[in-house]
Amino acid sequence: xxxxxxxxxxxxxxxxxxxxxxxxxxxxxxxxxxxxxxxxxxxxxxxxxxxxxxxxxxxxxxxxxxxxxxxxxxxxxxxxxxxxxxxxxxxxxxxxxxxxxxxxxxxxxxxxxxxxxxxxxxxxxxxxxxxxxxxxxxxxxxxxxxxxxxxxxxxxxxxxxxxxxxxxxxxxxxxxxxxxxxxxxxxxxxxxxxxxxxxxxxxxxxxxxxxxxxxxxxxxxxxxxxxxxxxxxxxxxxxxxxxxxxxxxxxxxxxxxxxxxxxxxxxxxxxxxxxxxxxxxxxxxxxxxxxxxxxxxxxxxxxxxxxxxx
Amino acid sequence: xxxxxxxxxxxxxxxxxxxxxxxxxxxxxxxxxxxxxxxxxxxxxxxxxxxxxxxxxxxxxxxxxxxxxxxxxxxxxxxxxxxxxxxxxxxxxxxxxxxxxxxxxxxxxxxxxxxxxxxxxxxxxxxxxxxxxxxxxxxxxxxxxxxxxxxx
Numbered sequence: 001x002x003x004x005x006x007x008x009x010x011x012x013x014x015x016x017x018x019x020x021x022x023x024x025x026x027x028x029x030x031x032x033x034x035x036x037x038x039x040x041x042x043x044x045x046x047x048x049x050x051x052x053x054x055x056x057x058x059x060x061x062x063x064x065x066x067x068x069x070x071x072x073x074x075x076x077x078x079x080x081x082x083x084x085x086x087x088x089x090x091x092x093x094x095x096x097x098x099x100x101x102x103x104x105x106x107x108x109x110x111x112x113x114x115x116x117x118x119x120x121x122x123x124x125x126x127x128x129x130x131x132x133x134x135x136x137x138x139x140x141x142x143x144x145x146x147x148x149x150x151x152x153x154x155x156x157x158x159x160x161x162x163x164x165x166x167x168x169x170x171x172x173x174x175x176x177x178x179x180x181x182x183x184x185x186x187x188x189x190x191x192x193x194x195x196x197x198x199x200x201x202x203x204x205x206x207x208x209x210x211x212x213x214x215x216x217x218x219x220x221x222x223x224x225x226x227x228x229x230x231x232x233x234x235x236x237x238x239x240x241x242x243x244x245x246x247x248x249x250x251x252x253x254x255x256x257x258x259x260x261x262x263x264x265x266x267x268x269x270x271x272x273x274x275x276x277x278x279x280x281x282x283x284x285x286x287x288x289x290x291x292x293x294x295x296x297x298x299x300x301x302x303x304x305x306x307x308x309x310x
Numbered sequence: 311x312x313x314x315x316x317x318x319x320x321x322x323x324x325x326x327x328x329x330x331x332x333x334x335x336x337x338x339x340x341x342x343x344x345x346x347x348x349x350x351x352x353x354x355x356x357x358x359x360x361x362x363x364x365x366x367x368x369x370x371x372x373x374x375x376x377x378x379x380x381x382x383x384x385x386x387x388x389x390x391x392x393x394x395x396x397x398x399x400x401x402x403x404x405x406x407x408x409x410x411x412x413x414x415x416x417x418x419x420x421x422x423x424x425x426x427x428x429x430x431x432x433x434x435x436x437x438x439x440x441x442x443x444x445x446x447x448x449x450x451x452x453x454x455x456x457x458x459x460x461x462x
Contacts, residue, residue, distance in 0.1 A: 011451065092429050113424040113449025117431055132422050134450055198453055 005304035008119040009127045012137040012173045017180050023300050024145045030296035030303075033069050033310055040310035042303070043072030049102030050076030051094065052129070053085070053109045058269060058291055059129050059139070063106050066298035070310065075102065092121055099124045104305055107131075125305040133169050139268060140173040142297040144181070146290040147225055150264050154181040160219045162188045162249060163229035163274065165195040170268045171229055172199045179208040186211040188219045190245040193231065216249055220259040225286075226251065228267045228274050252276035256284055266290050316354045322371040324393040325383065330356055332387050333366035335458050339382045339415060342370070349373060377404075382415055384408040385443060386458045408440055417462050418447045419454040433462070 006019070015023075032038040048067040052060050055078065064074045077083050085094060091114060099105060099122040107115050108129040115128030115135070130136040148154055159178055165171050165187055176199065178185060185203065187195055187210050195210075203210060213219030220226055228251055236242040250273060251265060267275060267287040279285050303309055328336055333353045337343075342351065349372040359365045380392045384406035394402040414432040418425050425433045425447070435445035438453060446453045454460065 013451065090429055091424070091427075092431065109424075110422075111424040111427055112420060112422050112452070113418075113447065116449045117424050117429065131424075131450075 002307040002309070004125065004307040007305075008125050009137055009301055009305060010115045010119050011128065011135045012140045012177050013135075015137075020141060020144065020177065020180075023141055023297070023304065024148060026300035026304060026309075027141075027145050027293070027296040028149075030299040030310070034066070034292075034295040034299060036069070038310075039071075040069075041071030042308045042310045043067060043070035043306070046072040046103045046306065047101065048072055048074045048076075048302070049098050049105045050074055050078070051098060051105060051107045051109075052076065052078045053080055053107075053114075054130070055079060056108055056129070058294065059108065059136075062291075062294035063127075063129065063298050066295050066302055069295065070299055070302060072103075072302075076106075092117065095121050104302065127301065127305070130169060133167055133172075135173050136169050137173060138294070138298055138301055139170045140177050141301070142290065142293045143170070143174050143227070143266065143268070144177055145297050146266065146286060146293050147264075149293070150286055150289075151224055154178065154183055157183045157224045158186070158222050159183050159225045159227060160186045160188060160213070160223045161195075161227050161229075162216065162219070164193045164231045164235070165189040165229070166193040167232055167235040168229040168268075171227070172196070174227070175199060175210075176202050176206070179203040179206040182208070184208070184211070186213050186219050186223065188213050188216055188249075190231075190248050192241070192245060216255065217258050220255070220263065223259060223263055226259070226263060226265050228265060228271070230267075230270065230272055230274060247273065250274060250276060251279060253278050253282060256282070316352050316367060316369060318398055319352075319369050319371050319395055320398055322349065322369065322373055322395055323375045323380075324395060325368040325370075325375075325380070326365070326391045326393060327359065327387075328366040328368065328383075328390050329387045330364040330366055332458065333368050335386050335461060336366075336368050336383055336390070339386060339461055340375070340379060347373070381407050381409050385412065385415065386461070388440065388443065408437055408443065411436055412445060415462060416445065416457055417460045418450060418452060419456075419460055420447065420450050420452040423447060423450040423452065425449055 067074050095118045104125045106127040106129050112132040112134040114131045119126040231246050264286040265284045333355050352369040354367040374394050383390050390406050393400045412435045434448035438444050438446050442455050444455045
């Protein structure tokens, strides 16, 4: 077994542009294994522990699929019901116990900083699969990878981020990473869901000044990629406030006629009403490809954390 | 002769040039309570400095504070000076210095941070700016100023 490329995968801010490029190059090499066209047992005898304190479909399944495709095994929980957490065990104890059962841990938790704490406590590598409104770095890398794969570059791309830019954890780290790669950003959000100031400050400190568009039509006219996010019902205390903003935008083929002919539409999924299903059948739709790219990207991260290659 | 508002002390530590209004926070940040100190503490609040500015002063008798202790004061009063007094004379005088990493003194301003739950974990911040003092949480990455409101 080789030397691990890094010890944990907690925040995209921990990585340089060159390291992210290396993950994406390794992800590209994983594609035939991810599709099942080639076989590997490089993770044989290794166990991935999946500790999901919050529900997730795609992230948990894609981590499991990634580990299984590499010949490893997985174990874990997808809600705290029936576990010792329900009996009152704290997170720190759960980490100390489960790290002795597994070779690598992937964690989703409702509180920000949970994955960092786990990484500090655990000798085994920890992957952050989302901590509250904080980071979700493998999602960020798979988004960058999908854009790079579709457009051949990241620098100079015109990217529109649309929707819940306040609570949506994927867009914060994505915006920072895109700034690092020199993309041009345009932000479109309902006034109650605008990008937090500290994220904007971080982006501006990297020399990128985001544009703000008043209408979606105006924003997409020269866009290469339209990145749509769901307005998350669970983040609103007041249902009337949710109702007010939830229907404020919808992407359909009529709208996309006003954009460049090769505009691509991305979405971290699940979507609700933001994208009309008619867009699925057009060449603009990139979101299912994006979801599929979660497997090779996560395979690359797992391999780099354990210092193995197929 | 100008009358002194606070009497000189024979031995101990004088913390001078504390930001006006911060004297009690200085005691709090040093962890000094009536339970854990046996000597006299004098606090003078809102007194004029030689330059005519308002300041607070804290005098702790018969105890010499360590550098590690006093640097905590920099978080809420970066211009404070520490005078170690021996037999009525200033034996040592130094300014406080903001430490690069701050552990366990300040609470994270983010209510959703793991350190604000019931986990047995000490808070940890890096200093990203000294004026105004801005800290970044090691765990949740959130930045915060107005540190005096979050002293544990």
